[in-house]
Amino acid sequence: MGAASRNTGVWLLATLATFLTFAQAKGGIKDFADAQGPRKFDLTLTWEVFAPDGFPREMALINGGFPGPTLEINQGDEVEVLIHNKMPYNTTVHFHGIEQYLTPWSDGVPGITQRQVLPGESFLYTWTATQYGAYWYHAHQAGQLDDGLYGAITIHPKKSQATPFSHISKDDATLQAINRAARDPRPLLLGDWRHIPSPEVQDLTHKANMELSCYDSLLFNGKGSVECWSPERIAAAVSDQQEDYLKSANLTSLTPKGCLPRVVIADIISDGADTHPETIPASVFDVCAASSGGKEVIAVNKTTEEPLKWVAIDLVGAYGLLTVTFSIDSLSVWVYAVDGEYIIPQLVQAITVTNGDRYSILVPLTAAGDYPIRVASVLPVMAISGTATLSYRTEDPAAPLAAPTPYINDAGEAVDGSVVFFSVDAQKQLEPLPIASTAAQSFPLYMRTVGASFEWALNSSKFPAAVIDWGTEPVILFHPQPYVQNNVTITTLNDTWIDMVFITADVPMPPHPIHKHGNKMWLIGQGTGEFTWGSVNEAIAAIPGNFNLVDPPRRDGFSTAAATDAKTWTAVRYHVTNPGAWLLHCHIQSHLLGGMAVAIQDGVDHWPLVPAEYVNY
Numbered sequence: 001m002g003a004a005s006r007n008t009g010v011w012l013l014a015t016l017a018t019f020l021t022f023a024q025a026k027g028g029i030k031d032f033a034d035a036q037g038p039r040k041f042d043l044t045l046t047w048e049v050f051a052p053d054g055f056p057r058e059m060a061l062i063n064g065g066f067p068g069p070t071l072e073i074n075q076g077d078e079v080e081v082l083i084h085n086k087m088p089y090n091t092t093v094h095f096h097g098i099e100q101y102l103t104p105w106s107d108g109v110p111g112i113t114q115r116q117v118l119p120g121e122s123f124l125y126t127w128t129a130t131q132y133g134a135y136w137y138h139a140h141q142a143g144q145l146d147d148g149l150y151g152a153i154t155i156h157p158k159k160s161q162a163t164p165f166s167h168i169s170k171d172d173a174t175l176q177a178i179n180r181a182a183r184d185p186r187p188l189l190l191g192d193w194r195h196i197p198s199p200e201v202q203d204l205t206h207k208a209n210m211e212l213s214c215y216d217s218l219l220f221n222g223k224g225s226v227e228c229w230s231p232e233r234i235a236a237a238v239s240d241q242q243e244d245y246l247k248s249a250n251l252t253s254l255t256p257k258g259c260l261p262r263v264v265i266a267d268i269i270s271d272g273a274d275t276h277p278e279t280i281p282a283s284v285f286d287v288c289a290a291s292s293g294g295k296e297v298i299a300v301n302k303t304t305e306e307p308l309k310w311v312a313i314d315l316v317g318a319y320g321l322l323t324v325t326f327s328i329d330s331l332s333v334w335v336y337a338v339d340g341e342y343i344i345p346q347l348v349q350a351i352t353v354t355n356g357d358r359y360s361i362l363v364p365l366t367a368a369g370d371y372p373i374r375v376a377s378v379l380p381v382m383a384i385s386g387t388a389t390l391s392y393r394t395e396d397p398a399a400p401l402a403a404p405t406p407y408i409n410d411a412g413e414a415v416d417g418s419v420v421f422f423s424v425d426a427q428k429q430l431e432p433l434p435i436a437s438t439a440a441q442s443f444p445l446y447m448r449t450v451g452a453s454f455e456w457a458l459n460s461s462k463f464p465a466a467v468i469d470w471g472t473e474p475v476i477l478f479h480p481q482p483y484v485q486n487n488v489t490i491t492t493l494n495d496t497w498i499d500m501v502f503i504t505a506d507v508p509m510p511p512h513p514i515h516k517h518g519n520k521m522w523l524i525g526q527g528t529g530e531f532t533w534g535s536v537n538e539a540i541a542a543i544p545g546n547f548n549l550v551d552p553p554r555r556d557g558f559s560t561a562a563a564t565d566a567k568t569w570t571a572v573r574y575h576v577t578n579p580g581a582w583l584l585h586c587h588i589q590s591h592l593l594g595g596m597a598v599a600i601q602d603g604v605d606h607w608p609l610v611p612a613e614y615v616n617y
Contacts, residue, residue, distance in 0.1 A: 037078075038077065038078040038079060038080045038126075039071075039072075039073050039074070039077040039078065039079045039080070039129070040079075040080045040081075040082075041069075041071055041079075041080070041081045041082070042063075042082050042084075043062050043063060043068060043069075043081060043082070043083045043084070043093075044062070044063055044064075044083075044084045044086060045060060045061070045062055045083060045084065045085050045086060045087050045091060045149065046060070046061050046064070046086045046087060047059070047060060047061075047086075047087040047088055047089070048061050050066055050148070051291075051293055052066060052148070052193055052217075052219055052222050052223065052224060052293045053193055053216065053217040053219065053223075053224040053225055053226055053291055053292070053293040054225060054226065054291030054292040054293040054294075055195050055216070055226065055289070055291045055293075057195055057196065057197060058197050059147045059148045059197065060087060060139070060144055060147045060148045060149035061148070062149065062151060065222075066148045066222045067148065067150055067151045067152070067189050067191075067221060067222045067318070068137070068149070068150060068151025069151055070151060070152040070153070070154055070187050071137065071151065071152070071153045071154070072154050072156070073129045073153065073154070073155045073156070074129065074155070074156050074158075075129055075130075075131065075132040075155055075156060075157050075158045075161070076128075076129060076130075076158060077128070077129045078126070078127075078128055078129075079125075079126065079127050079128065079129055080124060080125070080126050081093070081095075081124070081125040081126075081137075082122060082123070082124045082125075083117065083122065083123050083125070084121075084122045085117045085118065085119055085120065085121055085122070085123075086119070086120070087119060088119055089119065089141070089142065089144070089199075090110075090116035090117065090118055090119070090141055090142075091116065091117050091139055091141045091144060091149070092108045092109065092110050092114060092116060092117055092123075092139065092140050092141050093108045093123075093125065093137055093138070093139060093140070093149075094107060094108035094109060094137065094138060094139070094140035094517075095107070095108065095125070095127065095135065095137045095153065096135055096136050096137065096138060096356060096515070096556075097131075097135040097136070097339055097340055097356075097358065097556045097557075098127060098129075098131065098135055098153070099130060099131060099518060099519050099520075099578060100127050100517075100518065100578070100580075101128065101130045101578055102128070102578075102608065103126060103127045103128065104476055104518065104578070104579075104580030104581060104582070104608060105476055105580075105608075105610050105611070105614040106125040106126055106127045107517055107518070107580075107582070107583075108125065108137075108140050109140050109517065109583050110140065110141055110467075110474070111466070111467035111472045111473075111474055111475070112467070112474055112475050112476065112581050112582070112583050112599060113474055113475075113476045113580070113581055113582075114474055114476075114614065114617070115473070115474060115617060116141060123617065124613075129155050131155060131340055131341075132155045132156065132157035132158070132161060132340065133155055133157070133337050133339075133340030133341060133342075133358070133360065134152070134153070134154065134155075134185065134187070134314035134315075134316065134337065134339075134340055134358040134359075134360050135152075135153035135154075135155065135340055135358065136150060136151065136152050136153055136189070136316045136318060136358070137150060137151055137153055138150035138151075138318065142198055142199070142202070142593070143198025143199075143201060143202060143320070143589050143590075143593060144198060145318070145320055145589055146194060146198045146201070146320040146589055147197055147198050148222070150189065150191075150318050151189075152187035152189055152314065152316055154185060154187060154314065155340070156183070161342075162342070162430065162431060163179075163182070163342060163430075164336050164337075164342045164343065164344060164345050164430045165178045165179065165182070165336070165345075167344055167345050168334050168336070168345050168362070173307050173308055174308055176308075177306065177307070177308035177309060177310045178310050178362060180306075180310070181310040181311050181312040181362060182312045182336075182362065184312065185312040185313060185314045185360060186298055186311065186312065186313045186314065187221070187313075187314045187316060188220060188221060188296075188298070188313050188314065188315050188316065188373075188388070189219075189220070189221050189222070189316045189318045190218070190219070190220060190315060190316065190317055190318060190319065190324065190326070190353060190375055191218070191219040191222075191318040191319060191320075192215040192217075192218055192219070192319050192320055192321060192322045192384075193215060193216055193217045193218070193219050193224060194215050194216055194320075195216045195283070196284070198589075202593070204279070204280055204281075204284070205454050205590070207276065207279045207280075208262075208266075208275060208276045208277055208279045208280050209270075209273060209274060209275045209276055209452045209453075209454075210262075210265055210266050210269075210270050210273070210275045210276075210277065210452065210453050210454065211265060211269070211270075211453050211454045211590050212280065212284055212590075213259070213260065213265055213269075213321065213381035213382065213590075214255075214257060214259035214260075214284055214285045214381070214382055215320075215321065215322065215382065215384065216257070217293075217384075217386065218322075218324070218375055218377075218384060218385065218386030219293075219386075220295075220296035220373065220375075220386070220387075220388035221296045221388075222296075223293050223294045223295060223296040223388070224293055224295075224386055225290075225291065225292040225293060225294075225295070225386070226288065226289065226290050226291045226292075227290060227386075228256065228257075228288040228289070228290045229258060229288075229410075231253065231256075233410065234253065234254050234256075234258055234383060235253065236409075236410065237258070237376075237383035237385075237409070237410040237411045238253075238254060238383065238411075239380060239383075239411055241380045241564070242254065242260065242380050242383070245260055245264050245268055245269075245380065246260075246261075246264065248264075248268055249261070249263055249264045249267060249268060251263075251264065254382070254383060255285050255286045256286060256287065256288045257285060257286060257287065257288045257382070258288075258382050258383040258384050259285050259286075259381065259382040260380065260381055260382065261285065261286075262277035262280055262284075262285045262286075263277055265277070265381075265453070269453055270452070270453035271449070271453065273451070273452050273453055275452075275453075295387070295388060295389060296373075296388040296389070297388065297389045297390075297391050298311070298313065298373070298388070298389070298390045298391065299391045299393075300365060300390065300391065300392045300393070301392075301393050302365070302392070302393070302394045302395055303395060304395045308364075309364075309365045309366075309392070309394075310362055310363060310364050310365065311362075311363050311365060311390070311392075312360065312361070312362050312363075313360075313361050313363065314358060314359075314360050314361075315351070315353060315357070315358065315359040315360075315361065316357075316358050317353040317354055317355055317356055317357040317358070319353075319354065319355045320355070320588070320589040320590075321355075321379070321381070321588050321589065321590065322377045322379055322381075322382075322384075323352065323353070323354040323355070323377070323378050323379050323511070323513070323559070324352070324353050324354075324375040324376055324377055324378060324412060325350050325351070325352055325353075325375065325376050325378055325408050325412030325413075325421075326350065326351045326352075326353050326359075326373075326374070326375050327349055327350045327351070327373075327374050327375075327406070327407045327408045327419075328363065328371050328372070328373050328374070328390055329371050329372045329374060329404035329405055329406045329407065330369075330371060330402065330404035330405055330407075331363055331364075331365075331371055331390070331404070332347055332348065332349050332364075332420075333347075333348060333349070333351075333361040333362065333363050334346070334347055334361060334362040334363075334364075335348060335351065335359055335360070335361050335422050336360055336361070336362055337358075337359075337360035338357075338358070338359055338360070338427060338553070338555060339357070339358050339520070339554075339555040339556050339557065340358060340556075341429060341430075341520075341554065341555075342429070342430035342431070343427055343428060343429055343430055343553075344428040344429075344430060345362075346422055346423065346426065346427075347420070348420045348421060348422045349407040349414075349419045349420050349421075350407055350408055350414065350419055350420070350421045350422070351421065351422040352378065352421065352422065353375070354511070354513045354557075354559055354587075355513040355515075355557075355587035355588055356513055356515050356556075356557045356587045357513075357557065359422070363390070365392045367392075367399075367401075367402040368392055368393050368394045368396075368399045368400070368401050368402065369391075369392060369401045369402030369403070369404060370389050370390075370391050370392075370401065370404075371389065371390040371391075371392065371402070371404045372387045372388075372389060372390075372404060372406065373387060373388040373389060373390055374386075374387050374406060374407075374408060375387075375412075376408055376409070376410055376411060376412035377412060378411070378412040378413075379510070380510075383410060383411060385410045385412075407419045424523070424553055424558075425553070427553035428551050428553075429551070429553070429554050432551050432554075433554070435497075435522055435524070435549050435550075435552070435573060436497040436573070436575070437549060438497070438537050439496075439497040439498055439499040439535075439536060439537060439573055440492075440493070440496040440497055440498065441492060441496065441498050441499065442498075442499040442500075442501070442534075442535035442536045442537065443459075443490055443498070443499065443500045443501070444501045444503055444531060445458055445459040445500055445501065445502050445503065445598065446459055446460045446503050446505040447459075447502055447503065447504055447505060447509065447512060447560065447596070448460065448504075448505035448506045448509075449506065450462055450595070452594075454590055454593075454594045455594045455595055456586065456591045456594040456595055456596035457487075457595060457596060458488075458502075458514075458584065458585065458586065458595075458596045458597055458598050459487045459488065459598055460487050460505070461486075461487035461488055461595075462488075462594070462595030462596075463488050463585075463595045463596070463597035463598065463599070464488065464595075465593075465595065467599070474581070475581035475599055475601065476580060476581040476608075476610055477610060477615060479604070479607050480601045480604050480607070481604075482604045482605065484601075487598075488597070488598055488599060489598065489599050489600075489601065490584070490598055490599070490600045490601070491600075491601045491604055492576045492600070492601070492602050492603060492604070493576065493603065493604065493605050494576050494577070494579055494602075494603035494605055494606040495575075495576060495577065495603075496575075496576050497573060497574070497575055497576075498573065498574055498575075498576060499524075499535065499536035499537075499571060499572070499573050500521075500571070500572050500573075500574075500584075501531055501536060501569050501570070501571045502514060502560045502569065502570045502571075502572075503531050503567070503568075503569045504560070504561075504563035504567045504568050504569070505567075506563075507563045507564075507565065507566060507567055508562075508563055508564055508565075509562065509563035509567075509568075510562060511559040511560050511561065511562045512559065512560045512586045512588065512591065512596070513557055513558070513559050513586060513587040513588065514557060514558055514559070514560060514572075514584065514585070514586060514587070515556060515557040515584070515585060515586075515587045516556060516557070516574065516582065516584050516600070517582040517583045517584070517600075518578050518580060518582035518600070518602060519556075519574060519575070519577060519578050520554050520555055520556045520574070521554070521555065521556070521558065521572040521573065521574040522552045522553070522554050522572060522573050522574065523552050523553050523554075523555070523558050523570070523571075523572055524536070524547050524548055524549060524552050524571050524572060524573050525539070525540070525546045525547035525548070525570075525571040526546065526561050526568070526569065526570050526571065527539075527543070527546045527568065527569050528561075528566050528567070528568050529566060529567060529568075530567060531569040536571050536573070539571070547571070557587060558570065558572060576602045576603050577603075578602060578603070579602055579603025579604070579606040579607055579608055580602060580603070580607075580608050581599065581600070581601055581602075582599075582600045582602055583597055583598075583599060583600070584597065584598045584599075584600050585597035585598070
């Protein structure tokens, strides 16, 4: 669009903003009982030198800090988030897991729901908090999530919302303590961190024609350290899969940073592509330089008025690449909500957390102590772990401190057979919704690399970079033609049920954390081998034991089944109830940037009318 029209759109939003009183949010508005009108937040995005793990680099800050302020909201609130882009790069902000019911133009995906916010411009996102629970917001432009542009969202449930806590205990005192904790959850954003900004990562990726799969540190709420392990500690953390990769390249060890060497990524994982690992600086894969940005401490204090003490923590997987195991030494935790929805609680000692996941946990505390919060990578690309601290003190200052012991090791594996992991397969929603016995459409999506190792396809074809990277005219502004389908577009009708089957076209294939914007999906089936049926309906008739249509897990993101020795497939079903343009994509940043996405035009027969201020922006 022309500069005049775009400036008019900016003026309209800025003029509206002058009539709004925004919370300068280090945490937003806290007085939920008395606050009236929309929940309003003002976020200024800047590009500055900062040192989350003690190593200074240029990165994105939000209101001068990292991570960004937590947006605290009540279920049912109208929400207004005004961003000011003072970075030298175009940007957008996506509210991850927020369904954006009837407001798809505020989903924050360039080329799909909006035009990019240029340097010096502002943009107003407006939506209704129809949900409750743990969510997060992050950049959906280039690799800016890897540059720190993210923060937590906490949506407090309505008082009428049923809770799962009676499944944990029937004791009144215990339930009172649990409810106190659940009313004030502590967000814990878990992230991986590089010492080079995303524009440089992209430049090196294209020069070397291979993925840069090595990170420098793990962060907890923006704090972490680079810990250089001894050769013995690195060797102890090597997995069987890593050992096989190393042997295939006639190598015996990971790099001093704990990464698979670049030659392994180039020659084996890139599967014969013409790569140039020599163009990558040694600092990216090989050189470990210790540094410290401090340690995150979740402090919990018991008062004399509290007979029991519990703490609620909202885990957010804000990773660009890694999948980790999470655990708190010596403490079992109750997982009571997943991706913002209550489930029948599971008592576990470890949780696998990947990109975009949210797990709400309750931790019972009895003995004073400093309990290490531990995460460790389980992806073969590198061995890395990190810790934060859950510090619990009772009203007795002389109470002896507990001596915690870990449940997991540096490889993210259980230290013994007694450790229980959270089970996605066993996840049961507290208030399950009915699922249709059949679907109107079934889409097989073949996942593969298409060229270089960093060029990925969710359905055999790369999603055009011109749409979500360069920011073409957004799909939401154009009423689509019904029934148009291709490898990068899915079109549906309103109030229909849709199946998608994610099929590993190549072996080996890592798990892919697939995220759907706009609404949640049910994980209804998985299997090994070729998916030979014409639809999920046919597959259910042929192999009913592989499917669950009664009480399957419901989430906005699922990891596909890994294909180590044979092809695999993962089937999800969703109900079209939120018409608009949405993105379906792998949440690994390099895979998304490499084209691993599909546009979904949901409900083309009830296509939304976009407000003028968003059309003209």
